[in-house]
Amino acid sequence: MKTLHSDVVVVAAGPAGLAAAITAAENGKKTIVFEKMSTAGGAANMGMGLLGIDTHIQKRTFNDISVEEAFNLHMQYTHYRVDAELVQAYFSLSADTILWLEEMGVEFAGAFRYFRDSAATWHIVKPENGVIGPRAAGAMIKAMVSRAKELGVEIYYETPATDLIVRDGRVCGVKAVDAAGEQIEAHCKAVCVCTGGFGNNPEMIKEEFGLVQGKDFFSIQVPGVEGDGLRMMWKAGAQKYGLNVEVIQSVTLPEELRTLSIAMFQPNLLINQNGDRFMNEEYVSNGTFFANAIGLQPGRCIYSIFDGAIVRHYKKHGVDIVSLVHPDTHLEGFDSAAEQALQSGSDAFFAADTAEELAEKLGIAPEKLQDTLDEYNDMCACGVDSKFFKSHKYLRPITGRGKYYAGKIFFGAYGTLGGVRINKRCEVLDNENKSIPGLYSAGTDANTIYGDSYNFMLPGNTMGFAVNSGRLAGFAMSDYIDSLEEESI
Numbered sequence: 282m283k284t285l286h287s288d289v290v291v292v293a294a295g296p297a298g299l300a301a302a303i304t305a306a307e308n309g310k311k312t313i314v315f316e317k318m319s320t321a322g323g324a325a326n327m328g329m330g331l332l333g334i335d336t337h338i339q340k341r342t343f344n345d346i347s348v349e350e351a352f353n354l355h356m357q358y359t360h361y362r363v364d365a366e367l368v369q370a371y372f373s374l375s376a377d378t379i380l381w382l383e384e385m386g387v388e389f390a391g392a393f394r395y396f397r398d399s400a401a402t403w404h405i406v407k408p409e410n411g412v413i414g415p416r417a418a419g420a421m422i423k424a425m426v427s428r429a430k431e432l433g434v435e436i437y438y439e440t441p442a443t444d445l446i447v448r449d450g451r452v453c454g455v456k457a458v459d460a461a462g463e464q465i466e467a468h469c470k471a472v473c474v475c476t477g478g479f480g481n482n483p484e485m486i487k488e489e490f491g492l493v494q495g496k497d498f499f500s501i502q503v504p505g506v507e508g509d510g511l512r513m514m515w516k517a518g519a520q521k522y523g524l525n526v527e528v529i530q531s532v533t534l535p536e537e538l539r540t541l542s543i544a545m546f547q548p549n550l551l552i553n554q555n556g557d558r559f560m561n562e563e564y565v566s567n568g569t570f571f572a573n574a575i576g577l578q579p580g581r582c583i584y585s586i587f588d589g590a591i592v593r594h595y596k597k598h599g600v601d602i603v604s605l606v607h608p609d610t611h612l613e614g615f616d617s618a619a620e621q622a623l624q625s626g627s628d629a630f631f632a633a634d635t636a637e638e639l640a641e642k643l644g645i646a647p648e649k650l651q652d653t654l655d656e657y658n659d660m661c662a663c664g665v666d667s668k669f670f671k672s673h674k675y676l677r678p679i680t681g682r683g684k685y686y687a688g689k690i691f692f693g694a695y696g697t698l699g700g701v702r703i704n705k706r707c708e709v710l711d712n713e714n715k716s717i718p719g720l721y722s723a724g725t726d727a728n729t730i731y732g733d734s735y736n737f738m739l740p741g742n743t744m745g746f747a748v749n750s751g752r753l754a755g756f757a758m759s760d761y762i763d764s765l766e767e768e769s770i
């Protein structure tokens with residue numbers, strides 16, 4: 282067995298763990314990081330950018346939102362069911378965090394909205410290849426790892442932490458196993474656990490939420506993110522708190538047929554398995570609202586219904602909802618992608634010459650689908666959605682000109698949220714809401730600031746929380762260690 286000594290041990294090198302480790306090291310604390318995988322970054326390697334409020338980047342484009350505005354928006358969104366002090370600490374630090382990242386070499390492409398009604402808080406990292414899109418934030422992780430190394434932080438890869446060491450009620454170390462199977466005990470004064478939740482642990486997801494991966498739930502599964510840190514913290518007395526899922530709509534079509542999903546994620550007619558319309562479709566741009574509505578439908582899946590005329594409209598004038606994640610505006614290659622999906626016998630994309638044929642393919646009673654289409658088409662003819670009040674500009678009749686199309690959309694997730702309760706210093710609380718000395722948590726494991734639903738109105742919020750709470754934990758651990766040293770003088 283190997284024994285290590287340090288001031289701080291950080292469990293995991295995702296954005297939260299890296300931010301905690303860099304901050305502790307910047308405050309002169311010897312810091313060790315244990316990372317389960319062979320690379321750093323966790324889920325952030327797949328993401329694009331983080332929240333910043335009242336930043337110099339926003340101000341440059343007159344897109345700034347003040348901390349007061351963001352705070353009030355967020356607290357009203359969550360009905361004050363979340364820790365206002367933690368939210369305040371996070372939002373207030375976020376502009377400085379953007380500068381802090383820039384100082385270590387991170388460049389930002391700008392501050393963006395996720396959809397029209399959201400605020401421009403999403404600070405998208407300028408990717409190495411210059412093209413904004415998925416994985417842009419990988420460049421931020423590289424810069425953070427370099428900064429950590431420059432400060433002397435020791436990162437042990439392929440070395441999962443297995444347990445916390447607790448003595449006299451204080452957390453004072455971490456047990457881990459390296460790639461060769463050797464046991465490690467790292468003794469320290471403060472530990473920060475940031476293992477990213479349990480989005481890649483289907484058993485735990487079933488146990489906590491009753492959702493079955495691949496059946497009524499399609500979470501993105503980030504390797505390594507399996508709830509390890511939460512189990513360790515709960516065992517050490519942490520309060521089990523605020524477990525949730527960061528929902529998003531999901532399709533099972535292969536990535537190369539993405540143009541079909543872009544067509545499906547437009548404000549087309551949406552119906553459930555009973556053939557009923559169930560929401561104002563213009564809200565599909567807000568992934569939280571869209572997925573929440575899908576989650577309430579039978580089987581937690583729905584269909585987006587459109588036709589050849591609507592496809593022609595999108596091809597000529599562009600789609601209604603443009604996504605920065607997949608910025609294809611004119612359904613490039615739709616016909617060949619549709620052909621490919623249909624040839625492969627896809628159970629997620631359908632085409633039919635008549636409404637009756639479409640109903641049969643979807644397993645919906647034909648007369649029910651016809652009723653729903655008639656009702657919808659009448660509203661399109663009047664230009665008024667008297668049921669869910671969708672804007673008239675999206676009311677396009679579905680008559681099957683050039684075929685009826687349907688795409689199946691599922692209830693999915695980026696992963697989980699929450700698990701332990703922290704305060705504004707990221708100290709982990711026990712069941713009496715008292716902090717457990719020496720134990721800190723940041724990022725997804727401790728992210729309980731959205732209440733029941735992720736707040737997409739302020740995009741970049743989870744990565745923003747990860748980096749900012751990591752920094753808050755780094756500051757707090759440094760203060761705690763200083764106070765221990767003062768006590769011992």
Ligand SMILES: Cc1cc2nc3c(=O)[nH]c(=O)nc-3n(C[C@H](O)[C@H](O)[C@H](O)COP(=O)(O)OP(=O)(O)OC[C@H]3O[C@@H](n4cnc5c(N)ncnc54)[C@H](O)[C@@H]3O)c2cc1C
Pocket residue numbers: 292293294295296297298315316317318320321322323324325326327328329330331332440441442443475476477478501503504505506507508509510695696723724725726740741742743744745747
């Ligand atoms: C496809 C995708 C796109 C996204 N895009 C964005 C975006 O643009 N903006 C945004 O705000 N959010 C985005 N997110 C969410 C964002 O990436 C996460 O909120 C963020 O990465 C959470 O950071 P974290 O450090 O808490 O956890 P993670 O990034 O999940 O990292 C957790 C780390 O813990 C490690 N680990 C697990 N168990 C152990 C163990 N026992 N010992 C040691 N290490 C362990 C894992 O290997 C991993 O490296 C996206 C997520 C996904 C999946």
